[in-house]
Amino acid sequence: MNSEIELKNFCIVLVEPSGNLNVGSVARLCENFCINELRLVSPICDTNSNEAQQMAVKGKKFLNKAKYFSCLLDAVKDCTHVIATCGRKDHGQIPLEKPSKALNWALEASEGRKIALVFGREDRGLTNKELLIAQKVISISLAEYSSLNLSHAVAIILYELHKIKTSLRNNSVKASSPNPANALELNQCLQDAESLLLEVGFLLKHTANARMTKIKSLLQRGEIRPEEVSLIRGILRQLRWALQRHNT
Amino acid sequence: MNSEIELKNFCIVLVEPSGNLNVGSVARLCENFCINELRLVSPICDTNSNEAQQMAVKGKKFLNKAKYFSCLLDAVKDCTHVIATCGRKDHGQIPLEKPSKALNWALEASEGRKIALVFGREDRGLTNKELLIAQKVISISLAEYSSLNLSHAVAIILYELHKIKTSLRNNSVKASSPNPANALELNQCLQDAESLLLEVGFLLKHTANARMTKIKSLLQRGEIRPEEVSLIRGILRQLRWALQRHNT
Numbered sequence: 001m002n003s004e005i006e007l008k009n010f011c012i013v014l015v016e017p018s019g020n021l022n023v024g025s026v027a028r029l030c031e032n033f034c035i036n037e038l039r040l041v042s043p044i045c046d047t048n049s050n051e052a053q054q055m056a057v058k059g060k061k062f063l064n065k066a067k068y069f070s071c072l073l074d075a076v077k078d079c080t081h082v083i084a085t086c087g088r089k090d091h092g093q094i095p096l097e098k099p100s101k102a103l104n105w106a107l108e109a110s111e112g113r114k115i116a117l118v119f120g121r122e123d124r125g126l127t128n129k130e131l132l133i134a135q136k137v138i139s140i141s142l143a144e145y146s147s148l149n150l151s152h153a154v155a156i157i158l159y160e161l162h163k164i165k166t167s168l169r170n171n172s173v174k175a176s177s178p179n180p181a182n183a184l185e186l187n188q189c190l191q192d193a194e195s196l197l198l199e200v201g202f203l204l205k206h207t208a209n210a211r212m213t214k215i216k217s218l219l220q221r222g223e224i225r226p227e228e229v230s231l232i233r234g235i236l237r238q239l240r241w242a243l244q245r246h247n248t
Numbered sequence: 249m250n251s252e253i254e255l256k257n258f259c260i261v262l263v264e265p266s267g268n269l270n271v272g273s274v275a276r277l278c279e280n281f282c283i284n285e286l287r288l289v290s291p292i293c294d295t296n297s298n299e300a301q302q303m304a305v306k307g308k309k310f311l312n313k314a315k316y317f318s319c320l321l322d323a324v325k326d327c328t329h330v331i332a333t334c335g336r337k338d339h340g341q342i343p344l345e346k347p348s349k350a351l352n353w354a355l356e357a358s359e360g361r362k363i364a365l366v367f368g369r370e371d372r373g374l375t376n377k378e379l380l381i382a383q384k385v386i387s388i389s390l391a392e393y394s395s396l397n398l399s400h401a402v403a404i405i406l407y408e409l410h411k412i413k414t415s416l417r418n419n420s421v422k423a424s425s426p427n428p429a430n431a432l433e434l435n436q437c438l439q440d441a442e443s444l445l446l447e448v449g450f451l452l453k454h455t456a457n458a459r460m461t462k463i464k465s466l467l468q469r470g471e472i473r474p475e476e477v478s479l480i481r482g483i484l485r486q487l488r489w490a491l492q493r494h495n496t
Contacts, residue, residue, distance in 0.1 A: 021269065025397060025400070028397060029397075029400065032390055032395070032396055032400075033390065055397075057395070057397075058395075140407070142280055142281065142410065147280070147305070147306070148280055148403070149273060149276060149277075149303075149305075149399075149403075151397075151400065152273070152276075152277065152280075152399065152400065152403035155396070155397075155400035155403050155404055156403055156404060156407045159388070159404045159407075160407075162390065197483065197486075199490075200486050200487055200489075200490035201486060201489075201490065202482065202483050202486035202487070211479065214475075214476065214479060215476075215479070218467070218470045218472060218473075218476050219466070219470065220470075221469070221470040221471060222466045222467065222468075222469040222470025222471075222472075223469060223470075224466060225466075227462075228462065228463075228466050231459065231462060231463070234450065235445065235450050238445075238448050238449060238450035239448055239450070239487060241448075241449075242447075242448035242449065242491060243490060243491065
């Protein structure tokens with residue numbers, strides 16, 4: 001297993017980062033840990049600022065080649081594995097995992113797959129809607145005052161990833177687990193389901209979000225696969241057809 | 249074992265730090281991880297600067313109460329356990345250990361003992377003479393460009409410490425995972441789904457078994473819970489109702 005190729009699968013996604021120093025620091029970490037690229041969703045800071053460039057040190061190329069997106073779903077649509085981070089306590093039904101478990105899952109992805117590690121805003125993290133885009137949500141749980149600096153959170157997660165990768169390589173374990181469904185396709189499927197369930201009156205506008213979150217959490221825990229998403233879409237299509245046939 | 253007392257044994261020692269931002273960031277980490285105190289050996293920066301104070305966020309008290317020393321030996325003379333960090337390759341005969349091993353050793357110290365975690369200068373780390381003051385020297389080994397930002401190195405070591413401490417505490421604690429759905433109820437729910445899917449023509453008699461097995465596998469992997477089975481039954485009931493309404 002080639003250590004370089006392996007980490008070249010990973011990209012760091014920052015959602016609405018507001019600190020020049022933080023974005024520069026994260027670029028340095030991308031270089032430290034041989035990450036593939038840095039993606040920025042609607043940044044509220046300037047990657048060309050002196051502050052950002054100085055903090056990046058040898059990671060300036062990650063700043064200069066960073067890709068920009070207007071929403072998280074766009075930023076991860078080519079990624080088969082999406083892991084989001086959560087520091088908030090009010091994540092509702094969304095299940096949190098330990099970093100090591102989720103990172104292991106991502107490291108088992110076959111070569112050539114893209115994996116996104118998503119970090120939220122400095123002041124309020126990722127919204128629950130954004131967390132649901134990911135197949136796995138991890139939490140760096142600390143005892144009390146748990147608000148880590150953004151770049152410290154990135155450092156901790158990348159180090160954890162590096163450690164697991166090194167130990168996997170040393171154990172020379174070639175693990176193979178099935179590829180999970182693409183985040184975009186799963187989201188489209190769930191939107192499709194949501195509109196059908198609204199039509200038949202199972203969901204009401206004000207309950208839709210909470211109930212769909214429960215369904216998505218179940219599918220995420222089950223690490224739903226592409227062929228299973230297709231199966232569900234087939235069911236939805238057939239149900240819609242049956243309802244329309246009766247209608248005419 | 250009391251988690252607070254345990255980390256209250258630890259202090260962070262920075263030798264000749266030169267960055268206001270770094271020292272402020274490390275103060276924030278001291279607060280994040282409930283460290284006892286911050287000690288500074290001949291700092292070449294200003295802990296009262298705006299930069300340092302701003303980066304410290306809720307850790308300002310660590311900056312304001314930081315203790316100053318003129319040499320490392322003075323800074324650690326009341327500590328029974330001293331762990332130094334090394335990022336350089338030219339450490340000669342000084343043996344390097346993995347962070348987890350050395351931190352475990354420190355965590356086994358009895359209550360009331362003081363433990364120092366020592367970090368060197370941003371540009372050239374600790375001298376070999378300084379490394380020899382410590383009983384243990386640890387290295388955060390990275391593949392290539394290994395120069396981590398000082399506060400990132402502190403974040404990684406403190407997180408490792410926190411993880412080991414938590415796992416030591418939880419070793420005797422039996423993890424409690426939510427109750428899974430009752431097998432009988434899950435099977436009844438799946439039979440209900442199967443008959444609906446046969447009615448709408450998604451399943452055919454000869455494909456029903458294989459496809460329902462796929463759905464069941466997904467739900468089992470997700471360790472479906474009782475309330476989720478109820479949710480699915482609710483969906484099935486509503487779909488059946490919508491189909492019948494159209495029929496009459």
